[in-house]
Amino acid sequence: MLEKYLKSFSNLRTDKNRKRYPALTDHRAPHKPFLLLSVMDLMAQGQITVKGSPLDSTKKQL
Known part of the structure; x- marks a missing residue:
């Protein structure tokens, strides 16, 4: 998995x-x-627990 992130x-x-x-x-x-x-660090610490981001709702649907 680390190799995936490195790439x-x-x-x-x-x-x-x-x-x-x-x-x-x-x-x-x-x-x-x-x-x-x-x-990634904040997610590992549990400080970010929401999947996706607030910006996802602003994306236009195609």
Whole structure:
């Protein structure tokens, strides 16, 4: 299961901009992986127990 997450995290689409992000972050936005790790940690602690998200209700039905 860890390999699945490792592969998924390594393939995340992130904003790439040499002017905006330093070489330390490989000129990419680092916030998406941190957000996902934070949410996973809160779920493991039981602080997030709802399946889905409040944004799910705003999605348009096709």
